[in-house]
Amino acid sequence: MRLSRFSLIGLIFLIVLSLGTAALAFTAPKAEGLDVDTVYSDPFAYKGEIKVRGAVAGLEPDKNRFLVIDYKEYVACQSVACPAKWITVSASGKLPESGKMVEIKGAIEKDESAKGGFVLNASEVKVK
Amino acid sequence: MTRGKLVFKNLTRKKSRFLFTIMGISVGIASLVTLLSLGTGLEAEVKKQSQALGAELVVTPKGWCAYEQISVLTGETLPEAIPNADVEKVAAIKGITAIPYLVQRTAIKNQPVTVVGILPKPMKQFKNWEIDRGDYRLDQESAVVGSSIAQQFELKTGDKVTIRGTEFKIQGILKEMGNRDDLVIYLDLATAQKLYGVGDKVSFIAVKVDDVTQMDRYSQEIQERANVAVVSDKQLIRSVLAIMGTVRNTLQMIAAVAVLAAAFGIINTMLTAIHERKREIGILQALGAKRRTIFSLFLYESALYGLLGGVLGLAAGFALSFFAAPYIEQSEFTAFLGSAQSVKMFSPAVVGQTMLFAVVVACLAGIYPALKASRLSPVEAISYE
Numbered sequence: 001m002r003l004s005r006f007s008l009i010g011l012i013f014l015i016v017l018s019l020g021t022a023a024l025a026f027t028a029p030k031a032e033g034l035d036v037d038t039v040y041s042d043p044f045a046y047k048g049e050i051k052v053r054g055a056v057a058g059l060e061p062d063k064n065r066f067l068v069i070d071y072k073e074y075v076a077c078q079s080v081a082c083p084a085k086w087i088t089v090s091a092s093g094k095l096p097e098s099g100k101m102v103e104i105k106g107a108i109e110k111d112e113s114a115k116g117g118f119v120l121n122a123s124e125v126k127v128k
Numbered sequence: 129m130t131r132g133k134l135v136f137k138n139l140t141r142k143k144s145r146f147l148f149t150i151m152g153i154s155v156g157i158a159s160l161v162t163l164l165s166l167g168t169g170l171e172a173e174v175k176k177q178s179q180a181l182g183a184e185l186v187v188t189p190k191g192w193c194a195y196e197q198i199s200v201l202t203g204e205t206l207p208e209a210i211p212n213a214d215v216e217k218v219a220a221i222k223g224i225t226a227i228p229y230l231v232q233r234t235a236i237k238n239q240p241v242t243v244v245g246i247l248p249k250p251m252k253q254f255k256n257w258e259i260d261r262g263d264y265r266l267d268q269e270s271a272v273v274g275s276s277i278a279q280q281f282e283l284k285t286g287d288k289v290t291i292r293g294t295e296f297k298i299q300g301i302l303k304e305m306g307n308r309d310d311l312v313i314y315l316d317l318a319t320a321q322k323l324y325g326v327g328d329k330v331s332f333i334a335v336k337v338d339d340v341t342q343m344d345r346y347s348q349e350i351q352e353r354a355n356v357a358v359v360s361d362k363q364l365i366r367s368v369l370a371i372m373g374t375v376r377n378t379l380q381m382i383a384a385v386a387v388l389a390a391a392f393g394i395i396n397t398m399l400t401a402i403h404e405r406k407r408e409i410g411i412l413q414a415l416g417a418k419r420r421t422i423f424s425l426f427l428y429e430s431a432l433y434g435l436l437g438g439v440l441g442l443a444a445g446f447a448l449s450f451f452a453a454p455y456i457e458q459s460e461f462t463a464f465l466g467s468a469q470s471v472k473m474f475s476p477a478v479v480g481q482t483m484l485f486a487v488v489v490a491c492l493a494g495i496y497p498a499l500k501a502s503r504l505s506p507v508e509a510i511s512y513e
Contacts, residue, residue, distance in 0.1 A: 045238075045290070
């Protein structure tokens with residue numbers, strides 16, 4: 001007996017759906033980009049626009065800035081209080097809430113008033 | 129017609145039903161294989177990285193959390209908190225070799241690269257490194273790089289790399305070690321401490337002991353002499369595997385449920401097949417087939433579903449593992465991978481376990497339908513229209 005066209009389409013759909021769902025479940029990252037601790041070590045080694053991921057640990061609304069800590073460290077420790085390193089992000093518009101995961105696109109700029117002597121001047125902030 | 133041929137003919141009589149049932153078990157098995165193979169690969173990788181560290185004890189600052197302990201194996205940036213004075217106190221203990229590490233990061237072409245500050249001579253002896261090109265010289269102007277870094281960024285001896293605004297000449301390239309050492313730029317410890325502004329502090333100390341039976345004594349002595357914590361290589365592996373294990377067990381449970389759902393699919397298919405072939409069963413009984421024969425025929429059909437579904441599931445699972453591997457580096461639980469390609473995906477143990485699981489589940493699913501078929505009365509079966 002030959003397979004009907006309907007069965008064949010259904011079968012292919014099922015395979016794609018099952019494998020696709022499984023692949024998404026196993027691989028979907030929560031946030032992408034360079035880690036805060038990585039960039040903090042040598043910020044001026046990064047030229048032009050970079051993407052950084054992290055967790056919002058504090059806000060400086062008067063300066064339109066917020067602080068991000070390392071994504072992996074935040075996930076493992078579940079606290080924004082413990083890390084000793086963070087990046088100051090200068091952003092326009094509404095600042096993300098504390099504790100949110102963010103992906104930031106921007107460039108590193110010198111700023112002696114910020115921790116480490118630099119800020120990440122954001123062109124885009126995506127809350128995950 | 130042989131029993132095998134009869135089973136296969138019956139199985140493929142309704143092709144679309146056969147394919148959908150096979151698909152059910154294949155998808156369940158594929159998800160199980162993906163998790164098992166990635167899990168096995170990651171476990172092997174953790175052990176490999178721990179062996180590469182070459183230490184029986186790791187001296188860390190007090191109060192480090194599990195994440196920081198894991199980072200010893202991953203090469204992530206680590207807080208620098210052990211002063212040189214403590215390094216000297218540890219190194220002075222008889223029967224141990226203490227090697228301090230300062231782990232930092234830089235970037236080449238916007239790609240993060242690990243920088244490790246080391247004591248050149250003791251480290252070379254400790255790791256049994258060999259130089260592939262150039263000289264093994266680390267000072268205020270010179271660095272040595274691992275083979276993978278040299279390959280990735282097309283670096284040659286004499287080239288320069290800029291770390292925190294200071295240029296270093298690549299004096300030598302190490303021979304390939306097949307571990308994280310290949311992915312590092314090495315600087316002289318004092319130079320790295322000055323460059324990163326960490327004073328006289330290091331991230332951790334790797335300790336090799338002369339007598340492994342005295343590990344507890346060494347550990348106690350180190351903690352008495354210096355204000356530090358000590359973790360053994362086995363404890364380090366255990367804490368990494370414990371974090372991984374929790375996640376893996378949950379996912380494997382989900383995959384096992386998928387296989388269970390497929391088993392119900394097999395029961396359903398077999399019951400439908402028995403209903404359609406009642407008359408055939410009756411004829412077999414009239415020809416002298418025993419209950420045992422009819423039971424085994426249906427059980428074989430069920431087992432064959434498991435076998436074929438298992439084979440297809442294995443292939444799909446390994447393919448899925450291959451495509452998933454490049455993404456798992458981004459997980460905080462799997463960051464210790466040297467590279468995506470280092471995940472060992474094919475394992476004979478996984479193949480064996482999965483095939484056995486698929487066939488056993490399919491056989492169990494086939495028992496009830498096979499019993500039902502074997503208990504049909506010949507009169508009822510043969511008179512079925």
